[in-house]
Amino acid sequence: MMVRSGNPAMRFGTLTSAAMLLLLGGGGTGWTQSAPPALGLQEQGSTPAPSAPPAHEENPGLINEMGKLFDKLPSILPPIKRPSQTMDDLSRLAKPSTMVSGRVVCPVSSNGAPDCKQAADQLCQGKGYKEGKSLNADSAEKCSAKVLIPGRQRKPDDCRTDTFVTSALCQN
Numbered sequence: 001m002m003v004r005s006g007n008p009a010m011r012f013g014t015l016t017s018a019a020m021l022l023l024l025g026g027g028g029t030g031w032t033q034s035a036p037p038a039l040g041l042q043e044q045g046s047t048p049a050p051s052a053p054p055a056h057e058e059n060p061g062l063i064n065e066m067g068k069l070f071d072k073l074p075s076i077l078p079p080i081k082r083p084s085q086t087m088d089d090l091s092r093l094a095k096p097s098t099m100v101s102g103r104v105v106c107p108v109s110s111n112g113a114p115d116c117k118q119a120a121d122q123l124c125q126g127k128g129y130k131e132g133k134s135l136n137a138d139s140a141e142k143c144s145a146k147v148l149i150p151g152r153q154r155k156p157d158d159c160r161t162d163t164f165v166t167s168a169l170c171q172n
Helices: 008-026 062-076 083-093 116-126
Strands: 097-105 131-143 159-171
Touching: 097 116, 097 131, 116 131, 116 159
Parallel strands: none
Antiparallel strands: 097 159, 131 159
16 A cells, blocks of 8 residues: 655655656566576586676777877987087087178069068178178168159058068078
């Protein structure tokens, strides 16, 4: 006999537990069960099957791939040098250089872009050096006097943008 409560929460709890019992095993067909595991006891006359360890499967995850990278890392990196070898290499690469300031127009190359390497060389040669590399550049719009005429419409060829090298690293 079922007891009814006036409390709706109690009724819901009773209905929920009854539904769970029906679903899990109270009614209808059940799932098949396997044999219970042996607890170390063997029957007389049977030989134990040799148990092979499970084969290691390759896991293509991120952690596995990073592990492979760390395994290959010593072969990728160059050998470590002594500090004296490193200083020798740097002294061979380093050339004495000086930074100079000025303002030289970058000429327009054949593709329409400014050639600032040539302008940096000119700036350095003007200061007594052989060649240079551009460190800083500036650009300005240069317009003809026609733009200043009142009421005249501005045309595309009235102004152009000039690029200047303002500082360069010069070397002998």
